[in-house]
Amino acid sequence: MRIVRFGGPVAALVLALGVGSSLADPAPDRIVGSAPASAFAGNHHVKVVRLVARADRLAVRIRLRCGKGTTALLTLDRRTVVRRRIATRRLREITVAFVTPAGRHRVALTSRGGTSARCRRPLGTGAVRFLARDGAGPVSGQNPSTGAGPGAGEVTGAAPAGPTTTMPASTPPAVSARPKLTWAPPTLSSPTTITVAQGDQRISLDTTKDYIIKLGSATHAGGLGLSGGRNVVVIGGRIAPPAGSGLAVGLGISNATGTVHVEGVSFDGASGREFDAIQINAPKATVQLENIRATGLRGSYDTNHTDVVQPWGGVARLRIDRLTATTNYQGIFNQPDQGPIGPVDLRHVDLAYDNVGAKTGGYLLWLSNGCSTATTALTEVYVKGRPGSSLGSTVWPPTGQATNCPAVVSGTTAGWPSLPITGVARWGAPAGGSFVLPADAGTAYRSPGYS
Structure with a gap:
């Protein structure tokens, strides 16, 4: 497998060609939840997926079916995870390092642009899979509540209207675990x-x-x-x-x-x-x-x-x-x-x-x-x-x-x-x-x- 860095307005976090685990994670992947390809057969579809354990990554395969290019948007619980312009007709897997707690989550895969009278469905997609490192267990204290209703949102700043997946206040947000930073802010005096x-x-x-x-x-x-x-x-x-x-x-x-x-x-x-x-x-x-x-x-x-x-x-x-x-x-x-x-x-x-x-x-x-x-x-x-x-x-x-x-x-x-x-x-x-x-x-x- 070869790790590749793609550009774009919001580049994917880790993009890999092919299927399998990343170079940094030699342990086998375990699928803890998935949405079938049929759930995203159109240009704008939503699927509620139940994760049986915490996922470390999610993966989706996408290709250009017709037209000259379109932007694929994948959102998770109304939060944009991938925004990627698709211009190749070869099926490529995008693997995103994104921590997602166990429970029910709302996944939307949409397309922006690229449609015409002759190309109404510019993207071809495979299943969306949530992956965990082998041996990863459920997140303790997680509340697997029902996800939000139909319709897809995209985070552009303000929190979207409508219900979202709820979690206990003690549960950290679904963001990737990153190292601490080198320099702390300065000490402020009566700011x-x-x-x-x-x-x-x-x-x-x-x-x-x-x-x-x-x-x-x-x-x-x-x-x-x-x-x-x-x-x-x-x-x-x-x-x-x-x-x-x-x-x-x-x-x-x-x-x-x-x-x-x-x-x-x-x-x-x-x-x-x-x-x-x-x-x-x-x-x-x-x-x-x-x-x-x-x-x-x-x-x-x-x-x-x-x-x-x-x-x-x-x-x-x-x-x-x-x-x-x-x-x-x-x-x-x-x-x-x-x-x-x-x-x-x-x-x-x-x-x-x-x-x-x-x-x-x-x-x-x-x-x-x-x-x-x-x-x-x-x-x-x-x-x-x-x-x-x-x-x-x-x-x-x-x-x-x-x-x-x-x-x-x-x-x-x-x-x-x-x-x-x-x-x-x-x-x-x-x-x-x-x-x-x-x-x-x-x-x-x-x-x-x-x-």
Whole structure:
């Protein structure tokens, strides 16, 4: 079996071609619940499935039956688990690492787009199977109550109306078990709490005061600029600027003087609006980004030079632990521009080129201006460039004669022995799947804690 990383606005957590257990889990899979293929024979069908034990993953086989492509949406208890554009007529299995407790659950598999008079059912699907590691038992204290009624919902921010599966308050939410994060939020002194209104927002903060910024339980439809503040904490939320947004940034951080902690926030570029996920202009501040997921970012050389993270105005210290992103232009762009960049620590980062539209850019990890770079530590950093590219052409400095401090590639790793960079960039995707899964960031986010 070969582990493959797919892109898309909300990429699957672990996608595998073929049937069987993942490389990280050699034990045999056990099916603890399933919905037959016949339950999803149309474009929009719902099935209530009873799980006899807790599932660690769910799997579904999908192919394109007709047309030129459509988006498959798989929801579990009204929560989107997979959003994947299907463009191949070969049947492929999508396996999603998603913890689901025992009991009854509502599964919906729908299609978006791709229909026509000649193609009314663009997708062909197999059964949806819930898998557990061999020996996994039922979740104690679980209430296998009846799932919600007919109709399928999709989580876009606010909780959907109507009944949902109920569980005891002591039962944790059905999210994947993830490691604790490296850096805790700063200690706040008499913080002011601000709940961000919808639409494009620019908020000025007092540089002598601390703040808690809340994005709310609904998707924030607009860009957000935060200027000032001493210590600022943003935990949880989803930012999806619409096509008409007036800001070319999801989250802008500027002029802070202490520590800005951003955790569990997802950025969605599905509208096609070109924007940087996170821009930083804070040469006096430490910026911590943890459990960040940015998907479907769009840009081009002639329009917006879209980046996942760009400290263009400088940053005293940049810390990233667990970031997953797909972009058709650039990834982390750490070239000093209008302000100095202090020490950079990148941990558990996977960046993939989403080969849509731009056909330019493609540098997913840009670390220097010529041979001038911040002291940088790389730990488990992965890049996967556009089709036909190589590791040496997806990082900067690249291999070859473009600079006097080229990357040195050995197998599937790239290092920079002539620069103050420790660690390496790795080609491909993490063997266990993306570091930040759809359930690990967004409006329902709960922090795993800090080591």
